[in-house]
Amino acid sequence: MxxxxxxxxxxxxxxxxxxxxxxxxxxxxxxxxxxxxxxxxxxxxxxxxxxxxxxxxxxxxxxxxxxxxxxxxxxxxMTKAGFTLLSSFLLMVAGVFWLPVGYGQFEQYWEDPFGGPDILFEIGQKFMGPAMLLVALGLLGFSLHYSSRLSAWAKASLRTSNAVIALVAILGIAGDFSLLPKTWEWAWYFFLIGMIIHLMGIFMLGIYALRHHLLPRFNAAFLLISLPLVVYMLVGLIYELIQKTSPPSHFGNMLSAASMIAMGIGWFLIGFIFFRDMTLNNKLQPSL
Amino acid sequence: MTQIKSMQPIDLLPLTPAVFHILLALVDEEKHGYAIMKEVEVNTEGQFKMGPGSLYGSIKKMLELNLIEETDERPDPEMDDQRRRYYKQTAFGVKVLKAELGRFSSLMQVAKNKGALGGI
Structure with a gap:
């Protein structure tokens, strides 16, 4: 063959x-x-x-x-090398998990031919908590591997971003398993603000990565992850706080879906280059 | 190893689906990994599929339990010129498969006596 x-x-x-x-x-x-x-x-x-x-x-x-x-x-x-290697893989899987989340957002606004709740949207939502948890775990390994090359503010951005996404992930998964009362509106705002802080941290890290060539390639992927969604979420949050209702624009919702897909692609690229960086440059201990 | 040598077929029952299907696939002739995978897929009409990790994880376990053994590495004339590792049942593997099939047969008899097979 x-x-x-x-x-x-x-x-x-x-x-x-x-x-x-x-x-x-x-x-x-x-x-x-x-x-x-x-x-x-x-x-x-x-x-x-x-x-x-x-x-x-x-x-x-x-x-x-x-x-x-x-x-x-x-x-x-689990050795340190083993954990960082696993982290790169988790970031790639997180990237794949963000894709149905984004796609589900598109689906939400198409007319459902069966008249019930849109199944793809519901399935997509179920991927969000695990995707965030995988990002949190992946960033932990990323931080272990690259923190010696980061400046103080880049390190702080990464760690803040990592801690916040871990909290948001736990909240998201608790929500998925109906462990939170549905009337807890603060949970939604906590999620929204948490995601904005997380993404702003990733954005700051992206600026540092671009200026200092942190990764061998794809340093712009940090901006691909953070920029579209953080702008959209900030606008959405301000709109909600002022108008006390969600933004009506379907265009805006399509933008959020596209941003999440961009985020998935970004995490996959970062996980992939992180993995290659460790395996190709023999930084990995062979005694895994 | 001594523990494994003193094992009786009944000690290993019930078999996991992967181990059972691999043993069944090796009844008629020795096969390499991909041929086992395809045979299992055909035998189960596609209902039981294994990835490479599950296949070799099961093969490793079965080698440790002396259910199968490696024969040699040689190319598959129907596929390519790459060398492939072939596996066959051991005498103990044959006994274990027979014991498992006997267990299925007894269960079928129970089901038949209870009329649970009506319409099948």
Whole structure:
């Protein structure tokens, strides 16, 4: 079986992700897992892009489940290098999780042919809490890895942003599991203000990253994450506080959806380059 | 290792779905990882799918329990010229699969006696 050139990057990415498994397991089974993944992709590519996407979705879930299984068998011995590596992966997954959140926002304003609550919007909303939690965990590793290269104000921006998103994530997940009374309007404002503080921290970090080339590439991704949504949310918050009602404009709501998708792309790019930065430059300890 | 050697087939029952389907896939001939995966998919009409991590996680466990063994590494003539690692059932693996199928058979009999199979 000759692998199509278009599938080679996918196989290379999967091969890189195997570093998440324990070293002994990876050495014993890694090449065979890559071979099976290449076979799966080769067959799925006959169904076009959708087939390849389906294989990736199945494989990512399988990867998360089996990495946890294999790592927990030997007891969890998480080194700093191991945690930062895991963090980069979590940021990539967070990026993927933000996409349905954004897409669900678009769906909210289309006419529902079944007359009930829009299912894609509801599903999208369920991804928001986990996405924020993954960002919080990912930023913790990011902070461990890059904080020595940050100035005092950039470090403060990152840590504030990280702490606030962790709190907002917990609040969001508590809301998802109906642990908060529905009448708690302050929860919504806490969420809104928390997200603005988090995103402003990311924006400040982005300015520093651009000026000092913090990451090898994609430093502008921090601005892609923060700028569109923070502007939109600030305008929305001021409007709500003055008018005591949500902004009516569908255009504004579409903008919020597009901003969340941009945020997803931004986190994925940062997670990806963070991962490459650690694995390609041999900064990772081989004794994972 | 001594503990594993003194194990009886019944000690391993019930099998996890992945272990059961892999053992079943290896009944007729030795197979490499992807061939096992495809056989399981066909046998279950696509209802049970494994990713590469689940497949090799199960294979690792089955090797440790002496349910299967590696034969050799060689290319699959139908697929390509890459070398692949082949697996086959051990004598103990055959006994364990038979014990599991016997358990299913007993359950089917119970279901039949209770009339739970009506219409199937």
């Amino acid at each position: 000759k692998l199509l050139p278009s599938l080679k990057p996918s196989v290379a990415l999967y091969q890189s992700l195997l570093i998440l498994y324990p070293k002994a397991y990876r050495h014993e089974y890694g090449p065979h897992m890559v071979q099976v993944f290449a076979d799966l992709l080769h067959d799925a590519s006959k169904q076009g892009v959708l087939g390849v996407v389906q294989i990736w979705l199945m494989t990512v879930l399988d990867l998360v489940k089996t990495v946890i299984e294999e790592r927990s068998k030997g007891g969890i011995r």
